[in-house]
Amino acid sequence: MAAASAAPFTINGAVKTQAYLDGSRVKETKALIPEFCRQFYHLGWESGAGGSITIKVHDDSTPKPHQPIVMSPSGVQKEKMMEEDMYVLSPDGFVLSEPLPKSCPNKPPKCSDYWPLFLEAECYHYLSDAAIKLYQLGLNWSTPSHGPIRSPNAVLGSNRNAKVSAKAGTRSPNNGTEPSRRCIVLDIEGTTTPISFVTDVLFPYARDSVGKHLELTYDTAETQDDIKLLRAQVEEDLENGVPDAVPIPTDGVKEDIIPAVVANVEAMIKADRKITSLKQLQGHIWRTGFQSNELETVIFDDVPEALEKWHSLGIKVYIYSSGSRLAQRLLFGNTNYGDLRKYLSGFFDTTVGNKKETKSYIEITESLGVDNPSEILFVTDVYQEATAAKAAGLEVIISIRPGNGPLPDNHGFRTITSFSEI
Template sequence: MFPYARDNVRKHLTSTFDSEETKEDIKLLRNQIEDDLRNGIVGAAPVPPDEAGKEAVIKSLVTNVESMIKADRKITSLKQLQGHIWRTGFEKKELQGVVFKDVPEALKNWHASGIKVYIYSSGSREAQRLLFGNTTYGDLRKFLCGYFDTTTGNKRETRSYFEISQSLGVDNPSQILFITDVFQEAVAAKNAGFEVIISIRPGNAPLPENHGFRTIKSFSEI
């Protein structure tokens, strides 16, 4: 999905430039880029004013977005734009959500047992709904209760998990089990009082020795 977003940034911005949705996307990107320039972020390049013309603005935005994608930045402005590009891909049947083969059965079983399942992803909530609604196993959204994204906070910051526990209304954060494949996210969630399991999947970054977390290789182990 990420290569699709990268390869279609220019096409998407060009075809939707005058829509209210894309105007809002561009506004968010401009704000982020201005902040990046102030902080000396590598790859950030000034975006000319609208008076410079559509092509000049789009050219600069594409340069910045490609740099953000290359750096795998978890920022709302990028994730919102990617979600809108992916929506077009799903609508055109050019994209399909891919999940590990143990996921659909686990979601079905948890749902049948009355366990509420939520998604917390750096991808926008819209992108999450698109992915789980268009998987190779069909529409899995019926097994999910809600979605959280970077508008809640960075996934590597403890306060984000405090926000989630408040939103879910649990009496104690330990009532929430958080499953992740990223060590730093596991630490942040644990510091917020969550129960945490690290899912070992192909392509994962190696875990530190003596990390102290329970690990699994399939959701069927939970």
Template sequence: MGLDWSTPNHGPIQKFKGVLGCNGNVKMVVKAGMDNSDNGTGPLPRCIVLDIEGTTTPITFVADVLFPYARDNVGRHFSATYKTAETQNDIKLLRAQVEDDLKQGVDGAVPIPTDDAGKEEVIAALVANVEAMIKADRKITALKQLQGHIWRTGFENNELEGVVYDDVPEALEKWHALGIKVYIYSSGSRLAQRLIFGKTNYGDLRKYLSGFFDTTVGNKKETHSYIEIAESLGVDKPSDILFLTDVFQEAVAAKAAGLEVMISIRPGNVPLPDDHSFKTITSFTEI
């Protein structure tokens, strides 16, 4: 299903809970699903599903840090891990993807020789295909799984650190205190998602996250993907879920599935159509 239940249980949802304010006083806050109409904001969502790139994290981090790191280290990664079961599975997925790409006439796809041709020749073909996939920013499982494995090495070696917007950690902590379950849905692999949020410029944020979805649940621009997510989360109705993204087509697909949707307006994000009808935010503090 593309869902990763990797974080501890956050405990039972209570109707009200005291939250320690900045001045040390205890504040009473409305819990998820309760009517917050006194504040003019309506009922709070039971679940929030977050995109990463352009929503929690600057596009520049993904485009200028993560992608180049994977591209520059793919050959080294294959050479160092070639015989491991994990890398052999990555190669199997890439072979299948490239075979399909060749049939479809996808630009940049080159045949991957059999193992009989020798390790170096196989790796050279793999690198050529992966570089073309990264350049085209393809949202395919074979590439995303491999990138996650390469990034894992970067995070373990302290060569990479995840980046989130300044307003994100406080919002995650607030939603957690309100009993709202927060999930990530990204085209990046679940491993990559855990890496990004596990070691950020604000520390480990995974304690505020209840699960991770990736493209194995479906393409982010297809309505069926959001129907699957809603069914997986077990909400009474899809509108109990608030989905935040910076991509107009993803917003359209999620809305068609019945989810509440807001679009994130951040520096560097692609401009929205003039006639769009979605609520927009420039910071999580507006939610």
């Protein structure tokens, strides 16, 4: 996530300036969040400095997916939060405005480490879900002590065999608990989408378009940020002796920098490297392809029906892929089954960590706010990812799809060939 200066920026094709950020729409939204924070704090819904709130800037001239987002900072007491403490972000996570430094310490409040999750504005789902569950259990959601307002039987009615859905499972009359899933986290390549679509369509498109993309967008803040990130990665690659790494000039002219970037990107794609710098640039290139209808994501036939079913059951579905969050939204927003993003609650990419490392799944577990990692089902086609997720306590299923790589003998995981088996 890169910070922007006061230079003009673009939202949905329209050029905006600092005057827009200082305007009434943004200021009203900035003022609204501290008020909510104080209310939620005094109701006991939020701890002093825990959690975050995001609100989109209401602007009838801008479609909702493109509206800027105001986000509360991290580490500031909710009851003491001020309008000037707010961050303003673009829908893809670019910082348009950040708070001024505090007098002590002499630095601005920090943006939450979990900003990708809050960017999806899911908090209201958790609050409403919690209120409904508490009501079903006969508890008063409006007070921190959650005192009883009626007996559970009054809510359940006369049917004593009825079961009440609880946070970590299904509660039966004998107080037994049957395990249930609160969240499902899906891989993309080889799980929801054929590997061939990625290797034979997406990667070649990015490889063949990178030079043209850089030429057309070179002077934009977004592309300069992409180049800066790639340059840092290449410098690390050169130190580590990574083959085919080519230095990217820091003070060179455009005509020297673009060929160096192209050479590195081509080598990275060929090696199928799962690194943030490459994935971020690829996402920006693919955005052009999807917007021009040159690209359309191929989704396995069983996926849309499963997503709709899980959504209707109240199970939140997230995506975790090495592709950038922007690329993930593009992929599921432009499929052969239409826009499937309405069934998805959020997206995770390599900014939370490598998919083959256990700590990445611990990070996701903490972000999703479950009581137990086993409440999360992770579906992937990669054995190493499955092993890492299992070590973090997640339930894991391995997806067997046409074109997927072989699995080790006696791998010990449940496998499926269709989401209908889940």
